[in-house]
Amino acid sequence: MYAIEVENLVRKFGDFTAVDNLSFSIKKGEVFGLLGPNGAGKTTTMSMLSTMLPPSSGKASVNGFDILKDQDNVRKSIGIVFQDQSLDEELTAYENMDFHGRLYRIPKSTRQKKITELLKLVELYDKKDNLVKTYSGGMRRRLEIARGLMHEPQVLFLDEPTLGLDPQTRNHLWDYIDKLNKEKGISIILTTHYMDEADKLCHRIAIIDKGKIIALDTSENLKNDIGGDVITIISPERDDLYSAIRSMPDIKNIELHDSSITIGIQNAEKHVAHIVNIASANNIEIKSLSINKPTLEDVFLHFTGRTIREEEANSKDKMRMIRKAGRR
Numbered sequence: 001m002y003a004i005e006v007e008n009l010v011r012k013f014g015d016f017t018a019v020d021n022l023s024f025s026i027k028k029g030e031v032f033g034l035l036g037p038n039g040a041g042k043t044t045t046m047s048m049l050s051t052m053l054p055p056s057s058g059k060a061s062v063n064g065f066d067i068l069k070d071q072d073n074v075r076k077s078i079g080i081v082f083q084d085q086s087l088d089e090e091l092t093a094y095e096n097m098d099f100h101g102r103l104y105r106i107p108k109s110t111r112q113k114k115i116t117e118l119l120k121l122v123e124l125y126d127k128k129d130n131l132v133k134t135y136s137g138g139m140r141r142r143l144e145i146a147r148g149l150m151h152e153p154q155v156l157f158l159d160e161p162t163l164g165l166d167p168q169t170r171n172h173l174w175d176y177i178d179k180l181n182k183e184k185g186i187s188i189i190l191t192t193h194y195m196d197e198a199d200k201l202c203h204r205i206a207i208i209d210k211g212k213i214i215a216l217d218t219s220e221n222l223k224n225d226i227g228g229d230v231i232t233i234i235s236p237e238r239d240d241l242y243s244a245i246r247s248m249p250d251i252k253n254i255e256l257h258d259s260s261i262t263i264g265i266q267n268a269e270k271h272v273a274h275i276v277n278i279a280s281a282n283n284i285e286i287k288s289l290s291i292n293k294p295t296l297e298d299v300f301l302h303f304t305g306r307t308i309r310e311e312e313a314n315s316k317d318k319m320r321m322i323r324k325a326g327r328r
């Protein structure tokens with residue numbers, strides 16, 4: 001059984017199609033990422049899978065339960081951490097957790113044990129009696145994750161889990177998410193517009209743009225599929241080197257430039273020694289050699305002709321933070 005199965009899922013708002021015929025499945029124990037720019041349809045997809053928004057057409061199941069026919073069981077199977085914070089600022093961390101446990105009718109003795117275990121897991125146990133309004137952004141997000149795990153969900157939904165957090169806090173949170181997956185075996189679906197986040201956390205990534213999946217695979221395969229690595233060599237005897245190595249069997253393409261040679265090749269590091277040996281056997285000097293690995297940004301560019309514009313994303317992050325602050 002899959003953690004999530006999605007078949008031809010569509011969501012329209014009036015004439016506008018926000019989610020356009022998505023199909024994918026997520027294995028149990030997998031961390032799966034929906035990566036795409038703002039407005040790509042990620043949150044809308046998560047909202048449908050968590051039964052908060054009905055699809056216009058198509059079907060999906062979570063933990064084997066149909067999102068339309070078996071909503072109660074879907075809800076019991078999932079923990080949710082969405083973009084907008086939903087903690088009670090005037091309560092302590094413990095009280096927030098306890099309140100959530102009561103909502104799910106978890107008996108008192110189990111509740112206390114669970115709260116202790118989860119607050120320790122996200123390293124907030126020492127601060128359990130502090131009011132949430134005294135918490136930093138990273139601490140709040142960790143508390144939200146712990147709270148989302150109170151009822152022992154099989155699948156965790158994380159919508160932009162590190163939005164608006166500073167790089168150090170993001171790194172910390174990534175460690176917790178990784179730990180949750182490894183230690184508790186929880187399947188995780190997360191959305192992000194941060195390439196490094198998808199790269200670091202996700203076993204597989206669906207790149208989504210304008211409501212459609214444009215590529216889906218492991219990060220490594222996605223990068224390899226667009227042509228692999230690029231080796232750049234600077235040498236005073238470029239022409240000789242070019243002639244000596246151009247017939248190497250694994251080279252996908254080789255180009256001679258004014259001051260360098262560039263070689264497109266998969267798993268570049270495996271071929272570097274061979275290239276250096278050929279140069280040395282032919283008395284050719286190599287001044288420098290560097291390997292560039294393609295990034296997920298290159299993958300997105302390859303499929304869409306555009307970049308996921310981080311400036312745009314960042315300004316949107318700021319707007320969200322201002323909006324949230326205004327609500328307090």
Ligand SMILES: Nc1ncnc2c1ncn2[C@@H]1O[C@H](COP(=O)(O)OP(=O)(O)OP(=O)(O)O)[C@@H](O)[C@H]1O
Nearest residue numbers: 013018036037038039040041042043044045160191
């Ligand atoms: N309730 C709604 N009514 C009309 N349009 C909507 C509604 N909700 C979302 N949309 C539109 O659907 C598209 C997808 O939005 P969605 O929030 O799913 O994108 P996203 O990839 O999660 O981006 P973001 O990270 O900015 O939320 C956007 O163009 C958005 O404006």
